[in-house]
Amino acid sequence: MTEGRGNGTLRQLDEKGKKIGLPSRLLDFYQGLLNLQSKAEQQIGKVNPDIKKQVINERLAHGRPLITYNEIAFNWDIVNNLFTQVIELFSHYSDLFGEIPNSLNKRNTIPRNLVKAWYKKSPPPSSLATDDADELLLVDAIIHATIKPTLVRYASALSGFVQQEKWKQNICPVCGGLADIAFLEEKEGARWLVCSRCDTEWLYKRFECPYCKNNDQSKLGYFTDDDSIYRLYVCEECRKYIKAIDMRATEDKILFPIERILTINIDNQAREEGYEPGTS
Numbered sequence: 681m682t683e684g685r686g687n688g689t690l691r692q693l694d695e696k697g698k699k700i701g702l703p704s705r706l707l708d709f710y711q712g713l714l715n716l717q718s719k720a721e722q723q724i725g726k727v728n729p730d731i732k733k734q735v736i737n738e739r740l741a742h743g744r745p746l747i748t749y750n751e752i753a754f755n756w757d758i759v760n761n762l763f764t765q766v767i768e769l770f771s772h773y774s775d776l777f778g779e780i781p782n783s784l785n786k787r788n789t790i791p792r793n794l795v796k797a798w799y800k801k802s803p804p805p806s807s808l809a810t811d812d813a814d815e816l817l818l819v820d821a822i823i824h825a826t827i828k829p830t831l832v833r834y835a836s837a838l839s840g841f842v843q844q845e846k847w848k849q850n851i852c853p854v855c856g857g858l859a860d861i862a863f864l865e866e867k868e869g870a871r872w873l874v875c876s877r878c879d880t881e882w883l884y885k886r887f888e889c890p891y892c893k894n895n896d897q898s899k900l901g902y903f904t905d906d907d908s909i910y911r912l913y914v915c916e917e918c919r920k921y922i923k924a925i926d927m928r929a930t931e932d933k934i935l936f937p938i939e940r941i942l943t944i945n946i947d948n949q950a951r952e953e954g955y956e957p958g959t960s
């Protein structure tokens with residue numbers, strides 16, 4: 681069982697979530713999703729990407745992620761099985777997320793061209809395109825939820841090669857994804873980003889926007905909560921935000937898969953102030 685996704689994690693999500701007053705329906709949904717992803721991760725098992733050491737070093741030296749889309753050996757049986765389960769789960773919570781878009785509904789297989797476009801952060805293929813922003817977000821969430829277990833497995837295999845002091849890019853060194861949460865480490869308070877797609881952690885500058893790379897300090901700021909555990913970093917240049925956890929202020933073991941959910945109120949506050957998540 682991968683750390684951060686087991687039964688203990690689901691219990692912790694339930695207990696902590698209820699304590700801070702998150703709606704039980706929302707918690708049920710996320711428990712269901714983490715459970716499906718955890719099972720898929722076990723089915724996928726350990727992966728052995730066939731990338732030569734020299735290629736790894738070249739990519740890192742040029743600030744390029746360790747793996748490209750074509751090098752990922754998707755197990756499509758597992759991916760498609762998870763896809764149908766994810767669709768079913770989302771469709772049970774249409775009051776929270778909206779109806780499943782027609783482009784994905786009643787399909788047994790995930791559109792591979794959509795997976796590729798999502799991975800490369802390109803617009804969806806024209807046959808699956810839509811002008812509806814909510815629909816786009818939901819399609820993105822479904823693809824993300826379905827592909828994540830595969831990417832997490834690749835991250836486990838590859839993240840050890842990253843030389844943190846040398847990377848410091850605003851994209852994930854393994855998959856090239858963007859971060860959706862950050863943390864300040866216990867000792868010196870250095871800021872680390874966590875990949876929204878594969879959960880790889882990487883060291884990043886503390887005073888630079890991880891989305892537009894703005895480093896004009898007059899346009900960067902952060903807010904903290906009463907306990908100083910959570911921070912909301914905002915950038916006035918691109919109007920994006922990232923949530924962060926200050927590890928110096930807590931002794932709790934932090935599990936990012938559930939922290940993303942436990943901090944949903946911070947996302948709501950940020951949106952109310954007119955900021956957008958950096959991954960949107």
Ligand SMILES: [Zn+2]
Pocket residue numbers: 835852853854855856857875876877878879880
């Ligand atoms: Zn990643």
Ligand SMILES: [Zn+2]
Pocket residue numbers: 889890891892893894915916917918919920
């Ligand atoms: Zn910015």
